[in-house]
Amino acid sequence: MAIDHAEVTPERVAAARRDGDPLAGDLAKAANVLYHDWEADSYDRKWSIDYDQRCIDYARDRFVAVAGTDGWPYRRALEIGCGTGFFLLNLKQAGVLDEGHVTDLSPGMVAAAERNAAGLGFTVSGRVADAESIPYPDASFDLVVGHAVLHHIPDLPVAFREALRVLKPGGRFMFAGEPTRYGDAVARRLSRATWAATTTVTRLPGLRSRWSRPRAELAESSRAAALEAVVDLHTFDPAELAALVRDAGAVGVRTVTEELTAAWFGWPVRTFECAVNPDRLGLGWAMFAYRSWQRLSALDRALSRFVPARFYYNVLITGRRPADR
Template sequence: MTSNEPTPVDARGEDPAPRPHATAEEVAAAFEDTKLAQVLYHDWEAETYDEKWSISYDERCVSYARGRFEAIAGEDQPLPYERALELGCGTGFFLLNLMQAGVARTGSVTDLSPGMVKVALRNAENLGLDVDGRVADAERIPYDDNTFDLVVGHAVLHHIPDVEQSLREVLRVLKPGGRFVFAGEPTTVGNLYARRLGQLTWYATTNITKLSALQAWRRPQSELDESSRAAALEAVVDLHTFEPRKLERTARNAGAVDVKARTEEFAAALFGWPVRTFEAAVPADKLSLQWRLFAYQAWQKLSWLDETVMRRVVPRGFFYNAMITGVKPAPGNTAG
């Protein structure tokens, strides 16, 4: 059995071109069409996404990606997986850094956004990694059955309208015994406090920097307006939050076995979201190397606190990030 073809191509039979800036009319239409919103928003963000989220392809993010993978899948995996797929790849952050960490040998990337696929493939080429890519809907993955040994994704499930259908597709393209690992998904409680902290930080920063003494710390109004339009689309593209137990049930309903969800970042999220929002609200040249080191090292220390102390006293649903893993059963094995 072969899956459906990749979603829509242009008249030349090629993947559609990215649209880096949406018009007001397109933004209005996106409120009625979830998948159009996904394309517009992520094409808009593609060229600046790595900078916005401090994504890199050096030891810092290689270690982070490998750490997320091992935290949910365990440290005894048979590495490297021969062929891996990243679903909703964005700029390729998760898969490319996992490949550099030795988790996978070759890779494929898919995303509904042509802009994101373009940047992910460019990043892979710059890193010398063996990666192909397609513009595709996560609910109709354009690869044959039993193609991949590993499927991964980071901050993607909450963008997909039908998560269970997407996981069925993930299991279809996995080989029997193949594993999926998804990380960076917002929990229901975590999303509430993260968004509120972000909104308060944005309001405070953009208003305080109106003062004449702090004008140099204010981004140009055109950039702030564009960020506001992007934020409006963000409210449309973020479709789900997750409760760990329900996320596990969804994966089992899709047919996965050995399913496990885990959460992380509580104190780190309470610190991290205001920091990220502040960084988005001020000119980039105001953020010195010392500031970036401070923010990263503080996040590391708070993540350590979360793992060593907070995990013992805070319910797992209160942490911000959810991760989930599962396995495609071998024929005749349907145990959960």
């Protein structure tokens, strides 16, 4: 049903969810559109998204970690919840896929993804679409991907049935960047503490003029954070997510988890970057943050022999539509 955007306040969305209101799913989707339309033009800057070797490697490595290199390049691929196109466009640059189609619930994000694709010289078709009802015929794609989208979708069993429907028999899906239950709880605590400490310290006389963000920008960040809190609908236990996906009809399902100490480092860093004057942080800072994250990620891979998968921050999942259905 159509929701009047004036009704979509963080409080209303949270109350609908808490009270089991039948409109909770539609309100969450409307909040997603508001929040992501609002973020679309500044999203790449905010999340250090680019289409350079760093981001190509990041996307390719996530794909290989869970789905390997069999079948490259996938001929026809669809991304759901594409945002500004970060995942599919970088997978395309990495040689994982040929023909790309991007969809998102937010019109602003689809427009940004098309702009980024054109900037790279790619022809990519974009559509505004809900992952719970994908506007493509059955068996349209060899590959369906998504990054940091599953935790926003109200009805995941429906979304996975849709992803399997639009895949050709034997086709693969792969999703990455989804928060685990434990990892998310730790990351949120660390981020809250970093925000409080940074905004307090950068208000001190002597630091304020150079390090503090303008008040209006901090207020905008706080409003965005309030809406963000109600668009994040799920965190995952990897085994439960795999069971949900098998129940939707997938075969060959596999999950991998990543980032333990890397997330304990990465979330405070990201929050710090949002809280201070961005002019103080140059390329040197960005490279320090990225290289530290890489080193800690390598440590986390070594630790995965001892630390249970559910303690890691990110879950990645892959599987296939059965070849005979």
